[in-house]
Amino acid sequence: MKPILYSFRRCPYAMRGRMALHIASIETEHREILLRDKPKAMLDVSPKGTVPVLILPNGDVIDESLDVMHWALGQNDPENWLAGDESLSKSLLSENDGDFKFNLDRYKYASRYDADAKRGDTNPEHQRAAEKFIQTLETQLTKSPYLLGEYRTLTDIAIFPFIRQFANTDKTSWENNDYPNTRNWLARHLSSDLFQAIMVKHPLWAE
Numbered sequence: 001m002k003p004i005l006y007s008f009r010r011c012p013y014a015m016r017g018r019m020a021l022h023i024a025s026i027e028t029e030h031r032e033i034l035l036r037d038k039p040k041a042m043l044d045v046s047p048k049g050t051v052p053v054l055i056l057p058n059g060d061v062i063d064e065s066l067d068v069m070h071w072a073l074g075q076n077d078p079e080n081w082l083a084g085d086e087s088l089s090k091s092l093l094s095e096n097d098g099d100f101k102f103n104l105d106r107y108k109y110a111s112r113y114d115a116d117a118k119r120g121d122t123n124p125e126h127q128r129a130a131e132k133f134i135q136t137l138e139t140q141l142t143k144s145p146y147l148l149g150e151y152r153t154l155t156d157i158a159i160f161p162f163i164r165q166f167a168n169t170d171k172t173s174w175e176n177n178d179y180p181n182t183r184n185w186l187a188r189h190l191s192s193d194l195f196q197a198i199m200v201k202h203p204l205w206a207e
């Protein structure tokens with residue numbers, strides 16, 4: 001029996017989970033969902049209602065993306081994604097999932113957070129605040145091609161889907177920013193076989 005994965009194609013948390021499962025060669029029963037219409041079967045096992053949700057054959061439920069990554073790599077870690085500077089990894093991941101994500105959402109979806117903003121508006125203040133993290137990444141990527149060194153690790157894979165969202169919010173501004181190493185790092189991830197493989201489209205799962 002394969003593990004069941006509830007997922008949403010464009011969700012950065014689901015992307016990082018899918019990439020770890022893919023690199024670990026773990027096949028899943030993929031259940032593509034809509035965030036605005038979550039299946040009851042998913043909410044029954046994980047009432048907090050976020051993706052990804054992984055259900056193991058023994059019934060265990062893993063519903064945090066970093067836990068999905070760690071579980072998958074615990075089974076099989078062919079590229080050694082769990083290697084590298086643990087404290088640097090921790091601090092980058094907590095800044096990504098914390099302040100950066102906070103500012104990214106307010107930059108990208110200004111109207112959800114500010115009653116005066118129109119749909120489609122972006123917020124330059126939050127763009128600038130989010131950019132502090134891009135500067136941190138740039139400092140690392142000036143020293144080495146990937147965040148922890150010569151090879152991609154969990155840290156790169158867990159972070160780049162969020163930088164992709166930031167970049168896509170205003171492509172012209174991204175292409176003209178002062179972070180050439182981060183631009184190049186993102187472009188390498190986006191064109192990787194790994195990313196292509198996990199972005200294949202799945203039909204919606206019907207209960």
Ligand SMILES: N[C@@H](CCC(=O)N[C@@H](CS)C(=O)NCC(=O)O)C(=O)O
Pocket residue numbers: 010011012013014035036049050051052063064065066
């Ligand atoms: N901390 C969670 C966050 C997951 C998350 O927030 N996913 C978003 C989609 S990108 C979600 O499911 N949101 C619920 C909703 O929009 O209703 C994780 O790392 O798995």
